Amino acid sequence: MPIWLIAIFILSGFSGLIYVGNHSGWFDAQVYEPFVDSQHLEAWARPPGPGEELKRGKATFGTLCSTCHGDTGTGSATTGCPPLDGSEWVMAAGPNRIIRILQNGLAGPIEVKGGKYGGGAVAMTAVGAALSDQQISDVLTYVRNAWSNKGKGAAPVTIEQVKAVREKIKDKSGYFTPDELLKLPEKD
Amino acid sequence: MNQGPLVFVGTFFALAATWFTFVLEPSQQIGNQSQFLIEDSGQLFPVKPAGLAHQGEAVYRANGCFYCHTMQVRPQGLGGDVARGWGARSGPVQSVSRDYLFAETTMLGSQRVGPDLTNIGLRQTNLVWHLQHLYDPSSLAPGSTMPPYRFLFTKHTLKPGQKRSPDALPEDPKAPGVEVLPSDDAKALVAYLTGLHSDGVLYEAPAFYVKPVAKADKKAAVPVTPAPAPAK
Amino acid sequence: MSSPSCQLDASCADASAPITCAEIDASSRPLLLLVVSAALWLVVGSILGLISSLTFHAPKMFADCAAMSFGRSHPAANNAFLYGFAVPAGLAVLLWLAGRIGRTKLIGAPLVVLGWLLWNIGVTVGVLGILQGENTGHEWLEFSRSASGFLLIGYVAVALAGVLTFRARKEGKLELSQWFILAALFWFPWIYSTSHLLLLIWPVRGVLQSVITWWYVNNLANVWMVLVGLAAAFYFVPKFAKAPLHSRPMGLFSFWSVILFGSWAGIPAGAPVPAWIPAVSTLGAFLSIAGILATWLNLSKTLCLADRHAQRSLSETFIPFGVKVFPVAALLGVLAQPAGVSGLLNFTWFLPAQQQLLVYGFYGLVLMGALHFMVSRLAPVADPKPMFAFLHFIGCAGGVVIFFLALACGGVAQGGVMNDSTVPFLNVVKGTLMWIRLSSLGELLMILGNLLFLLNVVLAVVRFLKVSMESFMAENAKPAGVRA
Numbered sequence: 001m002p003i004w005l006i007a008i009f010i011l012s013g014f015s016g017l018i019y020v021g022n023h024s025g026w027f028d029a030q031v032y033e034p035f036v037d038s039q040h041l042e043a044w045a046r047p048p049g050p051g052e053e054l055k056r057g058k059a060t061f062g063t064l065c066s067t068c069h070g071d072t073g074t075g076s077a078t079t080g081c082p083p084l085d086g087s088e089w090v091m092a093a094g095p096n097r098i099i100r101i102l103q104n105g106l107a108g109p110i111e112v113k114g115g116k117y118g119g120g121a122v123a124m125t126a127v128g129a130a131l132s133d134q135q136i137s138d139v140l141t142y143v144r145n146a147w148s149n150k151g152k153g154a155a156p157v158t159i160e161q162v163k164a165v166r167e168k169i170k171d172k173s174g175y176f177t178p179d180e181l182l183k184l185p186e187k188d
Numbered sequence: 189m190n191q192g193p194l195v196f197v198g199t200f201f202a203l204a205a206t207w208f209t210f211v212l213e214p215s216q217q218i219g220n221q222s223q224f225l226i227e228d229s230g231q232l233f234p235v236k237p238a239g240l241a242h243q244g245e246a247v248y249r250a251n252g253c254f255y256c257h258t259m260q261v262r263p264q265g266l267g268g269d270v271a272r273g274w275g276a277r278s279g280p281v282q283s284v285s286r287d288y289l290f291a292e293t294t295m296l297g298s299q300r301v302g303p304d305l306t307n308i309g310l311r312q313t314n315l316v317w318h319l320q321h322l323y324d325p326s327s328l329a330p331g332s333t334m335p336p337y338r339f340l341f342t343k344h345t346l347k348p349g350q351k352r353s354p355d356a357l358p359e360d361p362k363a364p365g366v367e368v369l370p371s372d373d374a375k376a377l378v379a380y381l382t383g384l385h386s387d388g389v390l391y392e393a394p395a396f397y398v399k400p401v402a403k404a405d406k407k408a409a410v411p412v413t414p415a416p417a418p419a420k
Numbered sequence: 421m422s423s424p425s426c427q428l429d430a431s432c433a434d435a436s437a438p439i440t441c442a443e444i445d446a447s448s449r450p451l452l453l454l455v456v457s458a459a460l461w462l463v464v465g466s467i468l469g470l471i472s473s474l475t476f477h478a479p480k481m482f483a484d485c486a487a488m489s490f491g492r493s494h495p496a497a498n499n500a501f502l503y504g505f506a507v508p509a510g511l512a513v514l515l516w517l518a519g520r521i522g523r524t525k526l527i528g529a530p531l532v533v534l535g536w537l538l539w540n541i542g543v544t545v546g547v548l549g550i551l552q553g554e555n556t557g558h559e560w561l562e563f564s565r566s567a568s569g570f571l572l573i574g575y576v577a578v579a580l581a582g583v584l585t586f587r588a589r590k591e592g593k594l595e596l597s598q599w600f601i602l603a604a605l606f607w608f609p610w611i612y613s614t615s616h617l618l619l620l621i622w623p624v625r626g627v628l629q630s631v632i633t634w635w636y637v638n639n640l641a642n643v644w645m646v647l648v649g650l651a652a653a654f655y656f657v658p659k660f661a662k663a664p665l666h667s668r669p670m671g672l673f674s675f676w677s678v679i680l681f682g683s684w685a686g687i688p689a690g691a692p693v694p695a696w697i698p699a700v701s702t703l704g705a706f707l708s709i710a711g712i713l714a715t716w717l718n719l720s721k722t723l724c725l726a727d728r729h730a731q732r733s734l735s736e737t738f739i740p741f742g743v744k745v746f747p748v749a750a751l752l753g754v755l756a757q758p759a760g761v762s763g764l765l766n767f768t769w770f771l772p773a774q775q776q777l778l779v780y781g782f783y784g785l786v787l788m789g790a791l792h793f794m795v796s797r798l799a800p801v802a803d804p805k806p807m808f809a810f811l812h813f814i815g816c817a818g819g820v821v822i823f824f825l826a827l828a829c830g831g832v833a834q835g836g837v838m839n840d841s842t843v844p845f846l847n848v849v850k851g852t853l854m855w856i857r858l859s860s861l862g863e864l865l866m867i868l869g870n871l872l873f874l875l876n877v878v879l880a881v882v883r884f885l886k887v888s889m890e891s892f893m894a895e896n897a898k899p900a901g902v903r904a
Contacts, residue, residue, distance in 0.1 A: 001669055005717070009710035016706035023689070023759060024696035029217035030392040032281045033263045033695050033759070044279065044394055056395070059270075059278045066273065067311060125313040130387055132229055134395065135278060190592030192602065199603040202679040203610055209684070209700060210635040211614065217694060219628055250553035252491025258767055262690035266763040271841035283692035285627040293557035294629045296692070300767040300838065301852075303845050326479075333849050335475050335490055336483040 053156065057142025060135050064127050065143075072147050075117065081124075082110055082117035085147040094187025095140055095157040099165040100176050102128030102136055107175035123175055133162040164188070218285045224390045233388025236290045237380070244380025247373045249293055251337070257305045258297035259283075261386070273311075274304040276387035279394045282306075287386040302334055309384040318378040319370050320357055340374035343367070439523055445797045447525035450532045452798055452881055454512040454578070455791055457540050459874040461504020464547075466867045468497035473863060476856045487551040495562045496550040502560065502640070503571060504543045506783065507608065508536070510648040511575070513790045514601050515582045516798075517655055521598055522589025528581030535577030542570025558619050558633045560640065565620045572612055579605045596671040600651035603679055604644055611639040627692055638686035641775065642753070645783040646678050649742065650715065652790040656739050657722050666721035670714045677711020684708075688766045689759035698759075705757040708750070716747035733796075734804065734876075737813050738789030742782045745820075749778035752828075764839065769852060770831025773824045773859075780866070781820040788816065788873055795877055799884030804876055812876070815869025823862030830855025 025031025028038050035041045062071075068081040075083035084090050089112060090098060105126040109119030118124075128136050137157045144154035223232040237245070248254070261275040261282035269275060275282040283306060288294045312318065320327065323341050325334040344367045346352065352359070357368040370378075389395045472493035474481055482488040519526050526532070546567030549555075554564045563571065582605050586598070594602075615636040618624050624632065658665045665671060684704020687697055723740055752774045756765045765771065804812075834852045837843045 012706040012709045016703035020699045024699035027696045034265045063273045191594040195602045206683045214631045249557040266690040268839035288626040335479045338483040339486045
């Protein structure tokens with residue numbers, strides 16, 4: 001057995017142990033990558049500072065909304081998916097209508113920024129049904145404060161507003177239609 | 189000296205060591221997991237799939253969908269899974285073992301010839317889209333390399349005056365008067381796909397912030413057996 | 421005794437040995453059953469593999485034919501290779517080596533025949549089942565419950581004959597190869613029965629199934645196959661070099677490294693299991709590096725003593741090639757393990773490429789070399805023509821190298837663009853097509869090699885049967901004539 005082989009064995013074992021130290025979560029069944037240990041996990045679960053809701057909203061937007069509405073909220077005339085950037089629906093005084101759209105989906109023709117969208121076979125699905133109140137408030141706050149919507153003074157959507165609207169429409173099944181929504185006040 | 193017993197005992201201990209590390213210990217840790225009660229919404233996660241979706245899992249298995257599609261999203265910082273929008277959790281942890289609690293067979297997959305399907309039930313909820321895509325993938329995704337699963341459908345020519353079945357796929361303008369009907373297997377497979385979602389906010393997979401529920405499974409969770417009606 | 425390979429038996433025909441090589445080989449003839457069926461399944465598997473890869477070139481080809489669709493022909497091909505070829509061929513070599521090194525005749529020939537029969541029933545049922553849609557959903561363990569039951573009983577029967585033969589050895593002190601043989605005989609039934617029980621009989625829930633599948637796959641590829649391949653290598657390489665092995669202690673180090681750490685690597689970082697499981701897997705991968713280097717050093721130092729210019733038999737080309745492939749394949753497996761690299765390579769074509777290099781490039785080629793040697797002793801026939809040998813080697817070795825290089829390069833490129841979310845996923849897939857086409861060329865070459873392997877084995881056995889039938893008839897005819 002050459003000495004260098006033994007050295008490699010010891011060295012590789014040592015670096016393997018360092019790797020385990022950094023990646024094993026100390027054998028805690030609840031710790032998954034990328035958390036380092038259970039304290040890291042707990043720290044993550046603490047309430048964050050201001051501005052974090054935009055980060056969270058952006059993440060949710062990226063997974064659920066951008067497929068149709070585009071990464072910058074431009075929508076697409078070909079698929080009939082309306083823009084969010086500069087949309088009067090999004091930038092309304094209150095989130096009364098958009099919470100409903102997220103919760104139950106939207107079907108039927110809709111006019112946004114003077115253009116006609118939707119109305120075909122494809123409707124907006126009820127993406128919000130699977131989200132928590134927190135996630136809905138985050139993603140709506142983000143959409144109201146992203147791209148050219150930024151700096152227009154749109155008020156954040158609070159968890160309480162989401163809770164209240166969800167409570168009101170809990171018996172409603174199926175899509176909302178634009179006409180139905182236009183009858184509602186923008187803000188309670 | 190007879191070395192036979194030495195080799196035998198050595199082999200036995202080496203095998204016992206890997207068995208202990210990779211079979212026994214993981215079973216102890218994640219073998220008894222149960223549903224998690226999400227404080228925010230009062231819902232349990234994960235939910236047991238409906239009967240049809242469960243049948244669809246068998247179709248997914250029999251046709252080897254998992255050789256080209258993974259069903260695991262890697263966490264933030266490892267590969268581009270999160271950036272591609274395959275994850276549905278807003279926190280850094282994506283797929284965790286609890287997500288697979290109700291899978292009869294866990295088919296994580298090892299190849300991404302096609303996109304990840306962990307959250308396909310959130311990304312594409314349109315059943316007709318899924319059926320059409322199974323029948324002819326390139327009609328909806330031009331250039332797709334996915335093979336068509338025409339053997340999951342039957343094709344009829346409509347007699348004059350005969351009405352199309354409500355189940356039939358949308359008419360192909362190139363072949364008018366032809367009706368394509370999905371088999372039960374195709375419908376079950378689509379029910380399975382549209383039911384896939386790993387988005388519950390869990391203790392081990394927190395959203396950006398949620399107050400932690402009690403740490404151990406024992407306190408917070410409800411036993412698995414009485415599964416509630418599926419949420420979707 | 422003029423051909424070079426015949427002189428290789430000289431060490432066996434020790435003057436003091438009470439038993440000759442010819443007697444051992446004659447008693448080992450039932451093993452030819454295993455060899456012929458293995459060669460057949462190898463060809464069946466590679467043809468199924470070709471069918472499955474046709475889907476990449478023409479996706480619509482099998483749209484109306486469920487049995488030939490990728491999701492069925494691909495696992496059928498893989499299982500035909502693993503359980504049709506790899507395991508029974510390995511068993512045949514193990515049993516023959518146990519007799520040859522232990523200087524004893526094969527004991528328990530009826531067990532071998534029984535086990536062979538059960539095993540092949542199992543493989544047939546399993547492969548046909550997969551084509552009909554009976555897939556368990558666990559990679560490398562796709563055979564249905566009944567099929568894998570046959571396999572398990574069949575294996576135990578054959579391995580029992582192996583253990584009996586091993587126990588009948590003349591010396592207590594073990595040759596290096598014998599360490600590997602004994603460990604391999606016991607390793608497979610344990611891992612197969614454990615995963616069979618926990619996945620099919622009393623299935624565990626959720627992601628635990630995947631953990632057990634990983635454990636099984638890593639044990640089969642990185643431990644069992646390596647044990648069998650190195651058992652053959654440590655026996656044949658000194659024979660070819662006509663010199664003792666470079667270092668026995670280093671060989672023992674390889675042994676302990678394989679059985680202690682071989683099965684750990686392979687669970688990728690970021691898998692949906694608690695973080696420690698992939699982390700410990702990485703530790704195991706790191707620890708196996710020294711063992712791989714020791715194996716490489718030991719075998720290559722011995723090999724360099726071999727006469728480079730002598731005329732070489734088929735086994736003298738196949739086994740050294742496989743031995744050179746081993747450290748490359750094994751080290752690439754280690755390299756792909758830590759989180760940084762795994763983030764790039766996981767889910768790409770790199771891992772199938774590395775796996776093919778290990779199970780075909782190393783294990784398959786070493787085994788084919790050993791089987792050629794074995795067949796030429798068990799059913800003595802003339803050496804094949806040089807052209808045949810050349811095509812056979814180019815098919816198998818060239819094929820696997822092209823296949824590996826194409827998919828490994830393609831996999832690295834694929835990993836890079838897959839992690840770049842600005843590239844649409846469809847473009848990522850299309851980017852791999854060119855590499856897949858190139859790998860199909862390698863696949864075609866491997867089919868050629870496998871076909872020639874089958875041809876050589878079948879021709880040898882048929883010729884041998886014909887000759888022995890004639891001599892049998894001649895012997896029986898004489899007394900009859902005398903009586904008349």
